Amino acid sequence: MQGRLMAAERMRRGRASAKAPAGLRHRGRALRGAPSTPPTNIIEAVLPQARDVIRRVREEDTGPLGRLLRSRPATRRPTSMRRPVSMRRMELMGRQVLVIRMARRRSGPAGMRGRALSPMPGRVPRGLSAIGRSRATPVVGAALMAAGIAVSRRLIARSGEAGRRDFGNRWSMVTVNCPPERLASRSDLPEPLARLGDAVEIRVSRAPGDRGTELGARLLEERRGRGGMMALLGGEDPRRAVRRALREAKALIEVGEVIRRGEVTPERPPRPAEKVMELAGRRGGRQ
Amino acid sequence: MKALCWEGVDKLDVQRVPDPQIVNDQDAIVKVTLSTTCGSDLHLINGFVPTMRPGDVMGHEFMGEIVEAGPGVRHRRVGDRVVVCSFIGCGRCWYCTHDQWSLCDNSNPNWELAQEVFGFELGGVYAYSHALGGFKGSHAEYIRVPFADYGTFLVPDDVDDLDALFASDAAPTGWMGADLGGVQPGDVVAVWGAGGVGQMAARAAELLGAEQVIVIDRLPERLAMTERHTGAETIDFSTTDVDAELRERTGGRGPDVCIEAVGMEAVGGNGQHAAEKIRRRLGRPQERPIALRQAIHACRKGGSVFILGVFGGSVDRFPLGAVMNKGMTVRGAQQHGHRYIPMLLERIAAGELSTSHLATHEFSLEGAPKGYQMFKNKQDGCVRAVFRPHG
The missing domain is CATH 3.40.50.720 (NAD(P)-binding Rossmann-like Domain)
Known part of the structure; x- marks a missing residue:
């Protein structure tokens, strides 16, 4: 019990000492306009953020996604010309995702007046393939879905616990199955963590019960670089490198090696749905 | 080598794929003697499990003979007849040391994706999507077995191959x-x-x-x-x-x-x-x-x-x-096989537990697609189709 209290106190102090990171402002901008309580209308809740993400990718991203978006007309079509959108939230593998469908293009105005939303053609698609089967541009669809995942996660987090908004520069944590003495000094850190040098701060503490040693790392403020959605899309999020270094350090301490996948399936261009899954994977790593 | 590959929903094909290699020091290469279908494979075949990729080798329930061992393998030797647990456990993380082997912290190289799916990652498993490691499966002539000291189990001489096979999963x-x-x-x-x-x-x-x-x-x-x-x-x-x-x-x-x-x-x-x-x-x-x-x-x-x-x-x-x-x-839970397999092999040897009757149909590797078809459609009383990659 005493150990648990100490651990709780440790965590409380750790969070309290976290400075408000610059990245929060960055993310806060993305969430501008979001209501303070979870809205019931998912379209109203997500569309502004989704548009903002696409706008930022169009304006700032130097990668292929940004180039592709910039090649499309930036101006919005008049309302009367826009195809109606249906959006709904569904669960995929335990996650809230947003499925966006553009209505079928009608031959004339009479068709548009007939029904606001046309039914989806053919069989109702499965899971992520909904994007591919809709009339939305796959890239835009992927971006919207990524935004949907991010915003849905945030809405869920907000509805559950208001205090979880300080997600900017959390400690990444792993628990290593070894005594704390094994990590008594910085020179004891395995190479993946040691390689990060002064870019990270490290903390080590005894885990409650027989659970070993809690090992944490986080980037120092000035080394954080770009984070958020841009880094996520570009695969450059430095926090991801910290998470991977922690995992590899844990594996090296516990088993002496980091398991590798070995021979991989022959390369082919990823499908849009797989690309979204990969993006979701980059968001993983919550230690 | 030849292997049965997943090529899409309801598409299986026997193809030539690269031979497995020792990637980590604690790996072994096992020559697959027997490999069997499992009901959970049908979820892959029917497209219920995402993160499968065309070319992925199927199969996770198998036994065979060690033909190569990495320099970090201490307790197994070339020539050992072994049954292999379908889940991969490192043997030294907190979960493995507490007999919750399928929750291993160190055996899933795709842990980031798995965390996003389940909140926390599972251990790796052979041929069960890239979210669970992306490891090649056992419906092949050879297979790489990580953490071989922990994931392979010596088959007693008085237990035959077919009985030992089902001690895998x-x-x-x-x-x-x-x-x-x-x-x-x-x-x-x-x-x-x-x-x-x-x-x-x-x-x-x-x-x-x-x-x-x-x-x-x-x-x-x-x-x-x-x-x-x-x-x-x-x-x-x-x-x-x-x-x-x-x-x-x-x-x-x-x-x-x-x-x-x-x-x-x-x-x-x-x-x-x-x-x-x-x-x-x-x-x-x-x-x-x-x-x-x-x-x-x-x-x-x-x-x-x-x-x-x-x-x-x-x-x-x-x-x-x-x-x-x-x-x-x-x-x-997914199976914590390492916890039970030694005891089960003893019970099989003692005649307390019969498993070989599950193998209702046998095929060569070339016949594996047909075997899965029979298994999926429960044709001819098929309970388990067993493949012999080396004839």
């Missing part, structure tokens, strides 16, 4: 359902599913002291096999009301422990299957927890339900009210 999975389901001497245990895992769960319950074991399925040949090899009673759910039948057989109490060994593609009676099909057409989640719902409903007050069948994501219409109001314990 079906037997330990079934045993775990009875063990962690909390079967006590004198209990009444009901098992949904008379496939390989269900039959093993039924036999495990008997060996753990259950006084009455009842297995529920709809296929007469499987029900007959279950009665013949495990001694359990059976119920054909296609001809009777399972709930009423269980009450009648248990003095109105309901089973003490219910083990669900079916998974997300259950077939139900009373229009449930049709309802699930409609939900599928409407784009709702496709997992069909029909057997699980029935188990929770039938279980006695304060009883225990263990989920052995594989589920991938979320299911709707989960009877949470029954769980809460009846004071039930619901538990599930």
Whole structure:
């Protein structure tokens, strides 16, 4: 019990000492306009953020996604010309995702007046393939879905616990199955963590019960670089490198090696749905 | 080498793929002697599990001979006849040292993706999507086995290959359902599913002291096999009301422990299957927890339900009210095989546990697509199709 209290106190102090990171402002901008309580209308809740993400990718991203978006007309079509959108939230593998469908293009105005939303053609698609089967541009669809995942996660987090908004520069944590003495000094850190040098701060503490040693790392403020959605899309999020270094350090301490996948399936261009899954994977790593 | 590859939903093909290599020091290369189909493979074939990629080699339940060992392998040698656990465990993380091997911290190289899917990552497993490691499977001539000192088990001389084969997955999975389901001497245990895992769960319950074991399925040949090899009673759910039948057989109490060994593609009676099909057409989640719902409903007050069948994501219409109001314990896990395999091999050697009867059909690797077709469609009484990659 005493150990648990100490651990709780440790965590409380750790969070309290976290400075408000610059990245929060960055993310806060993305969430501008979001209501303070979870809205019931998912379209109203997500569309502004989704548009903002696409706008930022169009304006700032130097990668292929940004180039592709910039090649499309930036101006919005008049309302009367826009195809109606249906959006709904569904669960995929335990996650809230947003499925966006553009209505079928009608031959004339009479068709548009007939029904606001046309039914989806053919069989109702499965899971992520909904994007591919809709009339939305796959890239835009992927971006919207990524935004949907991010915003849905945030809405869920907000509805559950208001205090979880300080997600900017959390400690990444792993628990290593070894005594704390094994990590008594910085020179004891395995190479993946040691390689990060002064870019990270490290903390080590005894885990409650027989659970070993809690090992944490986080980037120092000035080394954080770009984070958020841009880094996520570009695969450059430095926090991801910290998470991977922690995992590899844990594996090296516990088993002496980091398991590798070995021979991989022959390369082919990823499908849009797989690309979204990969993006979701980059968001993983919550230690 | 030749291997059976997943090429898309309902598409399997035997192809030439690169030979496996020692990637980590603690790897071994196993020449596959026998490899078998598993009901959970059908979830991959039917497209229920995302993150599969064309070219992925199928198969996770196998045995064979070590033909190469990495420099970090201390307790196995070339020539050892071994059965290999389908889950990969490092043996030294907190979960492995606490006998929860399928939750291993260090055996899934795709942990980031798995964390996003489940909240925390699982251990790696052979041929079960890239979220669970992306490892090549055993329906091949050779396979790479990471952490070989922990994941391979020497087969006693008096246990033949076919018996040892099912100690890889079906037997330990079934045993775990009875063990962690909390079967006590004198209990009444009901098992949904008379496939390989269900039959093993039924036999495990008997060996753990259950006084009455009842297995529920709809296929007469499987029900007959279950009665013949495990001694359990059976119920054909296609001809009777399972709930009423269980009450009648248990003095109105309901089973003490219910083990669900079916998974997300259950077939139900009373229009449930049709309802699930409609939900599928409407784009709702496709997992069909029909057997699980029935188990929770039938279980006695304060009883225990263990989920052995594989589920991938979320299911709707989960009877949470029954769980809460009846004071039930619901538990599930992928198999912690390392915990049980040595004991199971001893029981097989002692004649307490029979497994080879599950192998109803044998094929070469070239015949594997046909084997899966028969297994999937339950043709010719197929319970398990077994492949011999080296003839």
